[in-house]
Amino acid sequence: MNANCEWSRQSGTNGDPESSSGPKSPPIRASPRRANLAPKGGRLAPEGGGEIQNPISVCIVCFNEESNIRRCLESVKWVKEYGGEIVIVDSFSTDKTVEICREYTDKVFQNPWPGFVKQKNYALSLAQNDWVLSIDADEVISDQLRDKILSEWKDGSYSTNPDPSDPDGSSGRGPGTGNKYDAFRMKRHTFYLGRWINYGGWYPDYKIRLFRKSKGRWGGRDPHDRVIMDDNTAIKNLHYDILHYTYKNLSHQLRTIDRFSDVSSEALMGEGRRFSLFNLLFRPPVKFIETYFIKLGFLDGLAGLIIAVASSFYVFVKYAKMWEHQNQKTKERKD
Secondary structure (H helix, E strand, O other), X not given: OOOOOOOOOOOOOOOOOOOOOOOOOXXXXXXXXXXXXXXXXXXXXXXXXXOXXXXXXXXXXXXXXXXXXXXXXXXXXXXXXXXXEEEEEEOOOOOOHHHHHOOOOOOEEEOOOOOHHHHHHHHHHHOOOOEEEEOOOOEEEOHHHHHHHHHHHHOOOEOOOOOOOOOOOOOOOOOOOOOOXXXXXXXXXXXXXXXXXXXXXXXXXXXXXXXXXXXXXEEEEOOEEEEXXXXXXXXXXXXXXXXXXXXXXXXXXXXXHHXXXXXHHHHHHHOOOOOOHHHHHHHHHHHHHHXXXXXXXXXXXXXXXXXXHHHHHHHHHHHHHHHHHHHHHHXXXXX
């Protein structure tokens, strides 16, 4: 694609201009030996690859992620062994991200950054398969989660086409799907400040990441995107982890807060929302209480305290920037 790249200032850990530097990545958690997934009369191949019904397209968007992307791609390369594909949309990285990606797939596309939701939906549009596994460049599919996904495919838990004999899903296989599920939620476990974060709302942090693109799409308000499924879709929780290697350090988190608060405040104003002194004064302490006390962030030790304070600060800065932008527009109109 011929386009000039405008650097993604709206990006988070996937768009951090300094993501190619920093300390070595923490070790990925060990997992048990991969289970034998040979089918009994099905099309799922035994360990080592083969053919499965409804192969999966992995979709990843990235920018300057040379320090993360290989670890991410290593964790999903198994989809190609089972007839799937890896689709990557890069925002014109200036480091070795694209070079690394091409070691794993020839489906590497470049597109100027339009925002989180639009870029991820653009990646979905490039996927050839209906079933997609959409993850971020700083995330890893754990071995346990990989094996569980393959086990679900072996058992036929995925949904294909509506079954005319079961239009309302009365068989219990799902709401009119003809099979069981249209999407799967999975836990996301974040590594930050030298430890796995288990409280404060950061874990288990269930996310829909594996879904039928004919039944779902990315939505929400930038930068806090989420998968939105159609009505009457069946969703199953998989109790295994996506490993999330988020901010490298506190400085990285503070830079991300600065960018995310820009995006979030602009999105709120774009919806017609106006600055409220009440929100500026009361929402930040409420966020701290929620994160540190209600959601037991204090059980994560000092890291939990830092996360709670930073979360509260993010809320404060978001509304302060709304006030700043609103004042600037008022002055421009007067001038």
